[in-house]
Amino acid sequence: MKKLLSGNEAVAYGAYLAGARLGSAYPGTPSTEIMEEFSKYPGVYAEWSPNEKVAMDVAVGASYAGKRAFASMKHVGVNVAADSLFYASYTGSRAGLVLVSADDPGMHSSQNEQDSRNYAKFAKVPMLDPADSEEAKLFMVRAFEISEQFDTPVVVRTTTRISHSRTLVDIADLDSTSEELEDAEPTQFEIEPSKYVMVPANARLRHVIVEEKLKKLTEFAAETELNRVEPGNSELGIITGGVSYQYAKEIFPRATFLKLGMAYPLSKKLFNSFAERVEKILVVEELDPFYEEYARQIGLKVLGKEVFPLTGEFSPTLIRECGYKSGVLKEETLNLTAVTSGSNEAKEPLPLRPPMLCPGCGHRGIFYALQKLRAVVLGDIGCYTLGAAPPLNAMHTVGCMGASIGVVHGVDKARVKNRTAAVLGDSTFFHAGIAPLMNIVYNRGVSTTIIVDNRITAMTGHQANPGTGSTLQGDSAPVIDLEKLCRGLGIEKVETVNPFELSNVLKVLKEHMDSPEPSVIIARYPCVLNIKERKPALVVDSDLCSDCGTCLRIGCPSLLKEEGHVSIDPLLCNGCGYCVQVCPRNAISSKNNN
Amino acid sequence: MDTEKLDFIVAGVGGQGTILASDILAEVGVEAGYVVKKSEVHGMSQRGGSVESHVRWGKDVVYSPLAEKGNVDYLLGFEMLEAARWRDFVAPWGTVIVNEHKITPSSVNLGHAIYPERERINDLLKKQSSKVTWVEATLIAKKLGHPALAGVIILGALSKLIDIGPGVWLSVVERLVPARFVELNREAFLAGRNKQQQETSA
Numbered sequence: 125m126k127k128l129l130s131g132n133e134a135v136a137y138g139a140y141l142a143g144a145r146l147g148s149a150y151p152g153t154p155s156t157e158i159m160e161e162f163s164k165y166p167g168v169y170a171e172w173s174p175n176e177k178v179a180m181d182v183a184v185g186a187s188y189a190g191k192r193a194f195a196s197m198k199h200v201g202v203n204v205a206a207d208s209l210f211y212a213s214y215t216g217s218r219a220g221l222v223l224v225s226a227d228d229p230g231m232h233s234s235q236n237e238q239d240s241r242n243y244a245k246f247a248k249v250p251m252l253d254p255a256d257s258e259e260a261k262l263f264m265v266r267a268f269e270i271s272e273q274f275d276t277p278v279v280v281r282t283t284t285r286i287s288h289s290r291t292l293v294d295i296a297d298l299d300s301t302s303e304e305l306e307d308a309e310p311t312q313f314e315i316e317p318s319k320y321v322m323v324p325a326n327a328r329l330r331h332v333i334v335e336e337k338l339k340k341l342t343e344f345a346a347e348t349e350l351n352r353v354e355p356g357n358s359e360l361g362i363i364t365g366g367v368s369y370q371y372a373k374e375i376f377p378r379a380t381f382l383k384l385g386m387a388y389p390l391s392k393k394l395f396n397s398f399a400e401r402v403e404k405i406l407v408v409e410e411l412d413p414f415y416e417e418y419a420r421q422i423g424l425k426v427l428g429k430e431v432f433p434l435t436g437e438f439s440p441t442l443i444r445e446c447g448y449k450s451g452v453l454k455e456e457t458l459n460l461t462a463v464t465s466g467s468n469e470a471k472e473p474l475p476l477r478p479p480m481l482c483p484g485c486g487h488r489g490i491f492y493a494l495q496k497l498r499a500v501v502l503g504d505i506g507c508y509t510l511g512a513a514p515p516l517n518a519m520h521t522v523g524c525m526g527a528s529i530g531v532v533h534g535v536d537k538a539r540v541k542n543r544t545a546a547v548l549g550d551s552t553f554f555h556a557g558i559a560p561l562m563n564i565v566y567n568r569g570v571s572t573t574i575i576v577d578n579r580i581t582a583m584t585g586h587q588a589n590p591g592t593g594s595t596l597q598g599d600s601a602p603v604i605d606l607e608k609l610c611r612g613l614g615i616e617k618v619e620t621v622n623p624f625e626l627s628n629v630l631k632v633l634k635e636h637m638d639s640p641e642p643s644v645i646i647a648r649y650p651c652v653l654n655i656k657e658r659k660p661a662l663v664v665d666s667d668l669c670s671d672c673g674t675c676l677r678i679g680c681p682s683l684l685k686e687e688g689h690v691s692i693d694p695l696l697c698n699g700c701g702y703c704v705q706v707c708p709r710n711a712i713s714s715k716n717n718n
Numbered sequence: 719m720d721t722e723k724l725d726f727i728v729a730g731v732g733g734q735g736t737i738l739a740s741d742i743l744a745e746v747g748v749e750a751g752y753v754v755k756k757s758e759v760h761g762m763s764q765r766g767g768s769v770e771s772h773v774r775w776g777k778d779v780v781y782s783p784l785a786e787k788g789n790v791d792y793l794l795g796f797e798m799l800e801a802a803r804w805r806d807f808v809a810p811w812g813t814v815i816v817n818e819h820k821i822t823p824s825s826v827n828l829g830h831a832i833y834p835e836r837e838r839i840n841d842l843l844k845k846q847s848s849k850v851t852w853v854e855a856t857l858i859a860k861k862l863g864h865p866a867l868a869g870v871i872i873l874g875a876l877s878k879l880i881d882i883g884p885g886v887w888l889s890v891v892e893r894l895v896p897a898r899f900v901e902l903n904r905e906a907f908l909a910g911r912n913k914q915q916q917e918t919s920a
Contacts, residue, residue, distance in 0.1 A: 128744055128754060153760055232759040256755075256783075289757040289783035290744055373781040440786040474803055475831035477823035479732065479767035510765065515828055585760070676827055681766050685827050693822075695865050 134257035136161035138264025151584035152198030153233035154287035155226035176201035180208035187221035216275035220268030230437030239411035244388035350385035361402030484698035486649030489623030491518035504548035526556020551581035565614035617643035659699025668711035730796030739869035740771035757783035874910020
């Protein structure tokens with residue numbers, strides 16, 4: 125039976141089919157649904173770890189203990205987990221060990237578009253690169269096998285258009301494995317220091333083994349069915365993999381293809397024998413010229429990044445346009461409509477619609493107040509990053525998870541005239557905020573840290589975290605107390621506010637930022653989407669309203685200005701009442717005056 | 719049906735239910751015996767930003783999960799401006815079904831941009847395709863009790879143009895919406911379907 129599954133669902137299904145017992149992850153678009161889906165299978169253990177490094181170590185531990193295990197994360201999460209990936213490359217695995225990295229070309233929801241294929245080469249581990257959901261399932265199974273066959277962690281890399289596309293997957297074998305999984309017995313931990321204790325004396329020996337392993341994997345890459353040649357005409361050969369393969373098949377239907385399912389290591393033998401079949405080679409790959417550089421390194425003449433961009437995500441439209449412009453694609457095969465209509469947007473720009481903080485979001489209260497106080501805000505990664513957008517414009521640096529606190533400390537040590545504060549969310553604080561906060565205490569810093577605590581990991585779709593009192597698999601859990609945690613780290617000035625209470629928030633913010641001691645403000649209000657809070661919509665009294673537009677500065681999507689007049693969209697308004705507090709003429713109320 | 723391929727784009731604003739609607743569309747394709755692929759983006763873009771799903775049905779094979787510019791058979795605009803944004807994707811033979819509904823983006827509220835007039839949007843769409851149908855889906859949905867039903871109303875209108883019986887559509891709708899909303903969604907689907915019938919016969 126075939127069923128439409130997203131790439132993420134298929135990765136989870138493949139892990140389950142492979143008999144993975146343990147999965148660990150930190151949520152991050154586009155990877156999040158992998159662990160959510162895996163957690164639902166019978167007989168598995170799955171968890172949200174506080175960050176990707178912890179997730180990777182947890183999976184490594186399970187592998188050492190003899191159970192197949194995997195960790196999943198978004199591409200930038202691999203940066204956090206890299207230290208663990210690199211030691212695991214040396215120790216190898218006991219039972220199959222897989223890391224899933226979901227890349228985000230085009231940066232739909234990320235701060236960069238790093239190409240994870242480089243990590244495979246860097247960490248000296250094999251990488252598989254599925255091109256649809258069926259392959260995502262199959263490659264997960266193969267990844268566990270390769271991991272055990274070659275005693276190495278294996279990375280499975282997806283991209284947004286694999287993770288969040290739904291394609292047909294064969295689900296015939298679902299029932300057969302479920303019983304087998306139920307009766308996992310505890311195993312004896314096998315002690316083997318020379319393999320698992322990476323002190324220099326052992327690690328030196330392991331590095332030699334790693335290099336031997338890579339040689340064997342390169343031979344494997346020449347033979348494996350994961351890579352395949354699809355015969356076509358001999359004029360044009362295309363080297364590609366992942367979702368780019370699908371785009372290229374669509375635009376160059378008659379070409380000969382080398383479709384790489386194994387992104388690393390690459391095989392000289394395979395590349396050379398492919399080159400002999402065709403007159404010209406085009407490499408179609410999103411982001412870095414990873415295959416292209418390899419092909420050039422072994423002496424092949426190829427076209428790649430002189431045809432296609434290094435930045436952004438590909439699409440069939442882009443492949444056709446680039447192919448046409450470079451002359452690789454002949455004119456008669458061109459869909460003229462596509463190219464001639466391409467310039468509409470430039471002639472007639474339409475208003476953009478960027479994402480915004482939701483109506484009723486508690487974060488709004490903090491950013492509006494910070495803007496009023498003209499504070500320099502060192503920001504972080506989460507829904508609240510939208511505080512950087514107009515009209516709030518109240519976040520001035522954003523780098524990566526947890527950077528806010530280290531950066532504010534650096535700014536304050538370097539000394540600036542402005543008031544400063546770090547802003548990060550509850551989940552981001554648990555992820556990477558604890559060590560830098562401790563650093564502020566230890567190194568006698570003075571910075572103010574604001575934890576916007578909406579009681580959930582919101583941006584990725586409401587995942588549990590150490591503060592929510594529940595786990596991924598729905599069990600209740602101890603709630604990590606943010607106030608106590610901050611006090612425990614040595615912060616004496618810790619205060620909790622309701623972000624909707626404007627005058628109090630202004631007072632507390634000012635007092636903390638002007639204070640000569642390090643402090644933490646916890647702005648606590650649960651995510652309105654998560655608790656589904658909705659009060660009656662507010663209305664603007666047009667007799668009282670002077671259309672001054674002050675309320676528009678809070679950046680609430682439900683506040684409209686049409687033909688000079690301000691009104692509230694009752695479909696969007698959730699009745700939080702924040703705009704009531706900023707209106708200088710008391711023109712907004714919950715009374716329905718219609 | 720013996721159509722070689724059908725491409726759809728469902729465009730709207732985060733929170734409007736474009737993902738559910740495109741899931742329904744994808745499953746209907748599977749039920750009708752097509753190979754189906756579908757693509758969209760989750761995460762940051764959902765917070766009130768522009769969102770779009772691509773759904774592709776193919777008789778034998780579909781490679782790309784993304785449709786190509788100038789090749790889309792049906793553009794379903796859940797919001798007027800978002801319909802206009804994706805007009806380049808509509809094939810000359812394609813059809814646009816657009817919800818008579820406006821959600822003002824922040825750029826317009828702050829005075830940084832002007833929301834195009836309805837007639838301007840209609841002209842832009844007509845330039846791409848002669849087949850542009852406006853449906854008051856959100857208005858009908860509100861009358862039925864919930865604005866989120868607009869998506870299923872638009873699917874109802876679409877169903878009239880595609881040679882797959884309403885039973886298939888309704889069975890998928892019933893499977894994908896929460897149990898307590900099944901009746902309401904059924905009603906919404908049929909309301910959209912009847913609406914299109916009137917348009918077609920007019």
